[in-house]
Amino acid sequence: MSFFSTDGDALEVRFQHELLRVEPWGADSVRVRAARGALPPSDVGALDSRPPSAGVEIEGGTLVNGELTVQVSIAEDDGFPFPVVRFVRTSTGEELLAEEREHFWWPGARVLYGNRSGAGELHQQFKAYPGERLYGMGQRTHGRLDHKGLALDLVQRNAEVSIPFVLSNRGYGFLWNNPAVGRVEFADNVTRWTATQARAIDYWITAGTPADILARYADATGHAPRLPSWASGFWQCKLRYRSQEELLEVAREHRRRGLPLEVIVSDFFHWPAMGDYRFDPAEYPDPEAMMAELDSLGVRLMVSIWPTISPLSENYETLRDHGMLVGTDQGAEFHATIRDKGMDVPMPIAFHDPTNPATREFLWSVAKKNYYDLGVRVWWLDACEPELNPGHPGNLQLFAGPGAEVVNVYPRDTARMFFDGMNTTDDPETVLLCRSAWAGSQKYGAAVWSGDIPATWDALRRQVRAGLSIAIAGIPWWTTDIGGFHGGDASDEAYRELIVRWFQYGAFCPLFRLHGNREPRMTTGWDMTGGPNEVWAFGETAYPIIRDVMFMRERLRPYLHAQLDLAASEGLPAMRPLFVDFPSDDESWRVDDAFMFGPDVLVAPVLEAGARSRPVYLPAGASWTHVWSGSVHPGGTVIEADAPLHEIPVYLRDGASVPVAG
Numbered sequence: 001m002s003f004f005s006t007d008g009d010a011l012e013v014r015f016q017h018e019l020l021r022v023e024p025w026g027a028d029s030v031r032v033r034a035a036r037g038a039l040p041p042s043d044v045g046a047l048d049s050r051p052p053s054a055g056v057e058i059e060g061g062t063l064v065n066g067e068l069t070v071q072v073s074i075a076e077d078d079g080f081p082f083p084v085v086r087f088v089r090t091s092t093g094e095e096l097l098a099e100e101r102e103h104f105w106w107p108g109a110r111v112l113y114g115n116r117s118g119a120g121e122l123h124q125q126f127k128a129y130p131g132e133r134l135y136g137m138g139q140r141t142h143g144r145l146d147h148k149g150l151a152l153d154l155v156q157r158n159a160e161v162s163i164p165f166v167l168s169n170r171g172y173g174f175l176w177n178n179p180a181v182g183r184v185e186f187a188d189n190v191t192r193w194t195a196t197q198a199r200a201i202d203y204w205i206t207a208g209t210p211a212d213i214l215a216r217y218a219d220a221t222g223h224a225p226r227l228p229s230w231a232s233g234f235w236q237c238k239l240r241y242r243s244q245e246e247l248l249e250v251a252r253e254h255r256r257r258g259l260p261l262e263v264i265v266s267d268f269f270h271w272p273a274m275g276d277y278r279f280d281p282a283e284y285p286d287p288e289a290m291m292a293e294l295d296s297l298g299v300r301l302m303v304s305i306w307p308t309i310s311p312l313s314e315n316y317e318t319l320r321d322h323g324m325l326v327g328t329d330q331g332a333e334f335h336a337t338i339r340d341k342g343m344d345v346p347m348p349i350a351f352h353d354p355t356n357p358a359t360r361e362f363l364w365s366v367a368k369k370n371y372y373d374l375g376v377r378v379w380w381l382d383a384c385e386p387e388l389n390p391g392h393p394g395n396l397q398l399f400a401g402p403g404a405e406v407v408n409v410y411p412r413d414t415a416r417m418f419f420d421g422m423n424t425t426d427d428p429e430t431v432l433l434c435r436s437a438w439a440g441s442q443k444y445g446a447a448v449w450s451g452d453i454p455a456t457w458d459a460l461r462r463q464v465r466a467g468l469s470i471a472i473a474g475i476p477w478w479t480t481d482i483g484g485f486h487g488g489d490a491s492d493e494a495y496r497e498l499i500v501r502w503f504q505y506g507a508f509c510p511l512f513r514l515h516g517n518r519e520p521r522m523t524t525g526w527d528m529t530g531g532p533n534e535v536w537a538f539g540e541t542a543y544p545i546i547r548d549v550m551f552m553r554e555r556l557r558p559y560l561h562a563q564l565d566l567a568a569s570e571g572l573p574a575m576r577p578l579f580v581d582f583p584s585d586d587e588s589w590r591v592d593d594a595f596m597f598g599p600d601v602l603v604a605p606v607l608e609a610g611a612r613s614r615p616v617y618l619p620a621g622a623s624w625t626h627v628w629s630g631s632v633h634p635g636g637t638v639i640e641a642d643a644p645l646h647e648i649p650v651y652l653r654d655g656a657s658v659p660v661a662g
Helices: 210-221 244-257 287-297 316-321 357-370 403-422 457-472 493-506 535-570
Strands: 004-007 010-015 018-024 029-036 057-059 062-065 068-075 082-089 095-098 110-114 120-127 134-139 151-154 161-168 172-176 182-186 190-198 201-207 234-236 263-266 300-305 336-338 347-351 378-381 396-398 432-434 446-449 512-514 595-597 601-603 613-618 623-626 632-634 637-642 650-653
Touching: 010 068, 010 082, 018 062, 018 068, 018 082, 029 062, 029 068, 029 110, 068 201, 082 201, 095 120, 095 172, 095 201, 120 201, 134 457, 151 161, 161 210, 161 457, 172 210, 190 403, 201 210, 210 535, 234 244, 234 535, 244 263, 244 287, 287 300, 316 347, 316 357, 357 403, 378 403, 396 403, 403 432, 403 446, 457 493, 457 595, 493 512, 493 535, 632 637
Parallel strands: 234 263, 234 512, 263 300, 300 378, 378 432, 432 446
Antiparallel strands: 004 010, 010 018, 018 029, 029 201, 057 062, 062 068, 068 082, 082 095, 110 120, 120 190, 134 161, 151 182, 161 172, 172 201, 182 190, 336 347, 595 601, 601 650, 613 637, 623 632, 623 650
16 A cells, blocks of 8 residues: 555655645645644645646656656655655756654654644754755844854744745755744754644745746745835935924925935824824824825825734724734733833733734724825834734734744734735725735735844844845845934934945835934833934035935936836845856855845945945956946956945946946
């Protein structure tokens, strides 16, 4: 009696109590699931619908789908028999990735430590390979582009965006399609994925070049929309404008100075109470007039939307009594504290549950009435990890399931709430600025920024790697708080140098946005505002340089939109590591402090205080023209690029015509 069978074009392996299912899932790709007895019926992961596959062949324990071949064998070795999965490149027979048992006797490569509830701790173990490099995994703060040798928590935190997709220089991409809290170890001896509580192993794998892998991944998890034409312009924000007039005066000053401005932001505490989702009339006495004036200035307003619900909110009882708040296994249904309006000290607050369709429908109706109907079209979905304090996701109960099993989809479904809501209107075009994301968030118009990071040179260096990592993980719309969030004194010359260099880097990010809690800072609470953070606040030396950078960005916008259109159709991010365009150049896989801006522009930001030059690697296979001097350099070389304070090293590929320098 054979262990192998087919179910349509899927290969199934039944061995003892385990069902292993290998199913084609798009070109050159498969989805692999394994569970005890039967696969669970519910699925809150990222693989909503199966992309088409052509010419799938199954024979025995082998499934072939284009360039990916899957081989399942019953390995006995010296221990218990166990089905082992191996992935190879069809055209060459080269091994891409293969399972490896945790122990020669027991257990195997797939392990479920059950807790008698149908769930338990899951392990999935693969071989480790010398020289392998691993990229993606969302946005991390560890400051590295290559994750090999690291252990990463699979949980959402402020500035740590967990998207469990990895791209290997061996020629495969891998998605751990499991939103449970967990961990991955990219060790020298093994690669091991762990879920602390889940019901099935579920992952997706594809084969190809980096560009092929990114395209297949977008097909599997969803393509981003086209970026609206206005969204590539300049976004102005500070910690908090505390009144309608203060916000309007900043927009007016941009126009008086002739500076570009597309979006200005009303940040948190603009409401009467968290969860009201409306303007506080004490601070915004005439929002209709404010929106009309902004419209006359050609400026859009983005409003801050937090998932936190104060017990003082006019919507709290409705959300609580209809089961639209995140629940708990034990204790009161409050998950953080903050000093909101009406509070003398920080008090407990609840969180809405975006995995509940009723929550999404109700809260969109509130936001539509109080914001959209006034003309608001841009949404800042802040703290949407959710930001728990204390951080015990295992104590949460969501509509989609126990927190330990599903909590990582919270930011994705928060974006879904506003994306779906906007699509019920006659003006659905939007950008959702989110502090967190999961696999598939891109299809809901999520743009991620890098969270509450320090205003330091070290933080700037880490942003370069973080932005490239999240681009590989499928999020093409990304930005930082230019200048960092925590700190920065606008009157300090040392900080002014940092913000100039950060502006130069920010001009080549998909979104171009200034934000931060500048000195003097205040204790967190509704009455905080932060120091000055407008482009004219940083002194006479910095201002003309920043102004020139803003107009450089204006020149780049048509080129950027052409690249982001490709991101929407092909899954190819505009800002990307060098190896995406130069996969055969080994050195390009090592460069982590420069990046491609589309196929024609190489950007090498200045990341050290006082630096007026920096080394730049120019990939082999092209010639490179320095945009400021016109000098031409061969590829495959390292040059020492001049970098006076007013210039960022930028090079054009093979004489491309991109108006960086005007």
